[in-house]
Structure formats: C-alpha cells, structure tokens
Amino acid sequence: MTDPEVDELHLRVEGEISKLPLTETEQQAEHVGLESKEFKGKTELAMSRIIRAKIEEELEKSESKVEYLEGFWNFMSGTPPPIEGSVSTDKSEEAAKAKTEYKALSKQF
Numbered sequence: 659m660t661d662p663e664v665d666e667l668h669l670r671v672e673g674e675i676s677k678l679p680l681t682e683t684e685q686q687a688e689h690v691g692l693e694s695k696e697f698k699g700k701t702e703l704a705m706s707r708i709i710r711a712k713i714e715e716e717l718e719k720s721e722s723k724v725e726y727l728e729g730f731w732n733f734m735s736g737t738p739p740p741i742e743g744s745v746s747t748d749k750s751e752e753a754a755k756a757k758t759e760y761k762a763l764s765k766q767f
Contacts, residue, residue: 667727674734675706
C-alpha cells in the first residue's frame, strides 16, 4: 500500500478499532466476516488484532482498497451505504440533465 489516501484511511480504521468497547468490537468482527467462535471469550485487544488481521486479508483481495476502507469506516461510524441506483454518480449524466432542463426553461421565458 503506497497510496497516501489508503494509508491514511487504514490508520484511521485501525485506530478506531482499538478504541471500541467490547460489544462494538464484536459487531465489527461479525461485519468483517468472522464467526463468533473465532472471537468469543477473547479480550478487546485480542479481538481488535483478529479484526485488523482480517481487514489486512480483505485488503489484499480487494480491487479498490479505498472503497473497502471507506465502506468499513462508514459502517463503524454508523453511516449507511448508498442505495444502488438511487444516486447518480455520473457527472456527465447530471450535466446533460441540467442542460436539458435549462433549455426547456429558457424556451418558456
């Protein structure tokens, strides 16, 4: 990982994992795909190490490290993921729509 944005997100995620109380640490463990037998009965520190190792493993597989880390960060902060298809992220599509609306309004006046 040489991308500064990835490094910064990764450090932020790891720092937050270390600060979580036990109940939230268990939620994070389940979120990254760990089974309860892998973390039940462990201390917060041990659980955070297991979670961080799982995140490292997932980052190695991930095509978009930034997207994976942002998704995990959003889960930790309670921000729901965007609903697919509800928000257009294509700027050219938005620009074309705005241009069409402008032309329609211009004709009215």
